[in-house]
Amino acid sequence: xxxxxxxxxxxxxxxxxxxxxxxxxxxxxxxxxxxxxxxxxxxxxxxxxxxxxxxxxxxxxxxxxxxxxxxxxxxxxxxxxxxxxxxxxxxxxxxxxxxxxxxxxxxxxxxxxxxxxxxxxxxxxxxxxxxxxxxxxxxxxxxxxxxxxxxxxxxxxxxxxxxxxxxxxxxxxxxxxxxxxxxxxxxxxxxxxxxxxxxxxxxxxxxxxxxxxxxxxxxxxxxxxxxx
Numbered sequence: 403x404x405x406x407x408x409x410x411x412x413x414x415x416x417x418x419x420x421x422x423x424x425x426x427x428x429x430x431x432x433x434x435x436x437x438x439x440x441x442x443x444x445x446x447x448x449x450x451x452x453x454x455x456x457x458x459x460x461x462x463x464x465x466x467x468x469x470x471x472x473x474x475x476x477x478x479x480x481x482x483x484x485x486x487x488x489x490x491x492x493x494x495x496x497x498x499x500x501x502x503x504x505x506x507x508x509x510x511x512x513x514x515x516x517x518x519x520x521x522x523x524x525x526x527x528x529x530x531x532x533x534x535x536x537x538x539x540x541x542x543x544x545x546x547x548x549x550x551x552x553x554x555x556x557x558x559x560x561x562x563x564x565x566x567x568x569x570x571x572x573x574x575x576x577x578x579x580x581x582x583x584x585x586x587x588x589x590x591x592x593x594x595x596x597x598x599x600x601x602x603x604x605x606x607x608x609x610x611x612x613x614x615x616x617x618x619x620x621x622x623x624x625x626x627x628x629x630x
Contacts (some may be wrong), residue, residue, distance in 0.1 A: 464579070469493060470543050471555045479549040486546055487592050494533045501526045540586035542598050548608050551583045551601060558582055583608065 473489045474481060481489070504523045511517060519527065533541075545551045558578050583601030588594050597605070 464576075466493070467544050467555075467579075467582070467584075468559050470546060471552075471559045474546060474552060474556075480552050481546045483547055483587070483595065484592070486543065487587060487589075489546075490537065490541060490543060490587065494530060494537065497526045497530070501530075534589070537587075537589040540588055540596060542584050542586055545583040545585045545597075545601075545608075548583065550603075550609055554602055555582050 470486075470489060470493070473492075501523060504520065504526075508517050508519070508523070544555050546555070558581070580599070581602035582599075583603070584598040586596040586598050600608075
């Protein structure tokens with residue numbers, strides 16, 4: 403597909419359907435129509451590549467959110483904000499062991515002094531650097547400090563319903579993900595929370611700070627036990 407003056411668009415199909423059109427292999431390589439077909443094919447390849455990159459990025463973001471939802475212990479209904487930060491720092495460091503092993507292997511090859519990082523090492527280093535930068539500017543995660551949102555997020559990550567099961571489940575449905583509330587948290591100010599997306603409820607309808615309340619109750623119980 404190529405653009406023409408007046409916002410007219412020429413597609414490969416239009417070019418091939420024109421009266422007297424011949425197959426690209428029979429066209430003279432320097433003819434006007436051959437060059438048009440080449441431009442159309444290049445644009446189609448470019449758009450296809452861009453689409454694949456967007457899909458890959460979207461899959462990466464979804465996998466990231468699933469990681470956070472699965473990080474909640476089964477016996478917990480929510481996390482405190484400090485606990486959510488701990489999950490995030492663990493997530494960013496998830497490939498550290500592999501990076502250290504690759505570095506040790508490289509440095510152990512004494513006969514190749516000054517050997518640089520291989521492709522995988524560079525990928526891991528760039529990935530961690532990008533995620534640490536994102537953490538400083540605001541890392542988007544599911545709001546796991548609110549029990550209501552954790553319940554919704556767990557529905558989203560649960561297995562999709564099958565024909566043999568009568569239990570309704572939203573798991574596996576991409577259209578359900580927008581119901582999950584998302585927030586931004588920051589490495590340099592770990593008390594700051596910015597709502598990225600409200601999710602299934604409007605602003606003010608979510609129960610506030612349930613994760614913090616749970617932590618507070620635990621601390622109060624511990625204080626009571628110490629007093630006894």
